[in-house]
Amino acid sequence: MPDLSTIVSDIAAEMAAAPDRGIPADYIPPLAAVDPGRFGIAVIERDGTCHLAGDADESFSIQSVSKVFALTLALGAVGDQLWRRVGREPSGSAFNSIVQLETEHGVPRNPFINAGAIVVADVLLGRNQPREVLGELLRFVRAAAGEDGIFIDEAVARAEQDTGHRNMALANYMRAFGNLHHPPEATLGVYFHQCALAMSCRQLALTGRYLMAGGINPTTGHSIVSAQRARRINALMLTCGHYDGSGEFAYRVGLPGKSGVGGGILAIAPGIASIAVWSPGLNERGNSQLGTLALERLVQRTGWSIFEPRG
Incomplete structure (x- = not known):
């Protein structure tokens, strides 16, 4: 398997060339004005290693x-x-x-x-x-x-x-x-x-690390929530995090995830990585078109789906 930085860079390049980018949310004027050509991805591993590509440091409305x-x-x-x-x-x-x-x-x-x-x-x-x-x-x-x-x-x-x-x-x-x-x-x-919270993919992936690490902030070692509560929040993200597209997201990606109509998605590979993607164009369910595709390709290449056999 290629190293993770190569995988992340390759996915960003594929998304840059994707012809079908979805449609930005048009009912909130500041969101409608965002360039649909934008795409960012940040993958932060449990040890803090950070893999960024595309517009991963550009702030957007996480909705x-x-x-x-x-x-x-x-x-x-x-x-x-x-x-x-x-x-x-x-x-x-x-x-x-x-x-x-x-x-x-x-x-x-x-x-x-x-x-x-x-x-x-x-x-x-x-x-x-x-x-x-x-x-x-x-x-x-x-x-x-x-x-x-x-x-x-x-x-x-x-x-x-x-x-x-x-x-x-x-x-x-x-x-x-x-x-x-x-x-x-x-x-x-x-x-x-x-x-209206605004942050970049890198910042969003950093924020979500406690859900990847059993409720612990990996940088400080401080407990944010109990391990049981982190598991349960992840469960709700998997079953409800993409509204009436949650089943499709679980089928295609197989990770707990939460979307926003600003085009962002936070996804959690428990024990492995916290992931944020952003592309403002939405699919018919109101979830990021390219963000979903990028996460699908990421799990295909890494085997990070929670439904993937371990060991």
Whole structure:
């Protein structure tokens, strides 16, 4: 097998030449304006070895990938009580669907669809004001990555608020069922700013290492979450991290992964590597077209799928 740096470089070259790049999210103007020719990949091994190619150091809006980090903080705040307000099952519906909330009495199917992530934001507001919640989130991702350059893109956050009518409907609907405990505008303010987190592939892969390393930050040796909680977050990423495309992603890639409509994907090879890819063009399910293809090729060449026999 070629060395990992060669594999990563080869994949980036293949993605640069790919003709079908998908379509950037057009309903959030700052995302629609991103060059669809961009592609970045970062693979960080457990020992800290970093393999970068393409636009791996260019910041982008991670959007729903941020839901992984918000979930980590919410579980730290309230533990398994969270699951009284949000489920753990795949939705089988679009990420912004309202349909299931009617029949399931305002309890979202999982924390990675929009309704579930809005409940997670509401949980985080249980202890703090919106500004403090966002400060805590920023401190968390910066500490996990060991990078101070991660920021919240205020222009993206404003655009989210200006165009987020369906999310406003989801929040108000859950409020009517009693599953939102704070004013919808406060909870949505946290949610929109959370989704506007901006970082590069390298920074995103660094941030995700605790999920690769049994809940431990490999650089500091500090525990971020328990090994059991890291396993369970990874399980949710595998089953729910790509919305109604989660089964297809598991079939093609076979790693826990979380996508965002900014074109980023965080993928975890447990015990082996934390991986981030970015290409702004999306497929029909709202997941990065080339990001998914790049991850599929990576696992084909490395054997990192969790379904691959070991030893």
